[in-house]
Amino acid sequence: MVVNTPATCCRSGDNVECACVSPAAKATCSCGQKSALHCTCAKAPAENTVTGPRCSCRARPAGECTCDRASTENATVSGSACACGSRPAGGCTCEKASDGGFNPANEIDFTTQK
Numbered sequence: 001m002v003v004n005t006p007a008t009c010c011r012s013g014d015n016v017e018c019a020c021v022s023p024a025a026k027a028t029c030s031c032g033q034k035s036a037l038h039c040t041c042a043k044a045p046a047e048n049t050v051t052g053p054r055c056s057c058r059a060r061p062a063g064e065c066t067c068d069r070a071s072t073e074n075a076t077v078s079g080s081a082c083a084c085g086s087r088p089a090g091g092c093t094c095e096k097a098s099d100g101g102f103n104p105a106n107e108i109d110f111t112t113q114k
Contacts, residue, residue: 026067027059036060053086053094062086062093 029039029047036059039047053062055073060066063086065073077085082092 027055027057028066030064030066032066036066053082053084053092056087056091056093058093 027036028034029036029041030043031039031041031047034040036057037048037050041047050059050061054060055062055065055067056069057065057067063074067073077088080089081087082089082094084092084094087093
């Protein structure tokens with residue numbers, strides 16, 4: 001059986017299943033006060049809209065990840081890169097990706113609701 005892993009999988013190693021709290025829920029806006037894409041500070045107009053290459057959770061621009069995977073997400077791509085050059089080959093998260101229309105702001109995190 002072949003399992004296709006979603007591009008937004010938040011696994012933390014090779015051959016590890018996708019089983020996580022959405023990394024987009026962990027990512028914050030640059031001021032650190034609110035969740036990414038839900039900023040209410042003066043930077044909100046820019047913070048709540050992400051276009052172009054994004055981190056794997058797609059809530060922050062590529063290279064500006066603020067979740068617990070920031071150290072790997074913000075590292076310079078070594079080896080083959082995707083067409084935009086900001087992500088590893090096979091890990092494209094910009095509008096050119098096959099699932100480029102994915103927007104985490106439209107997701108509801110039912111794992112934290114009572």
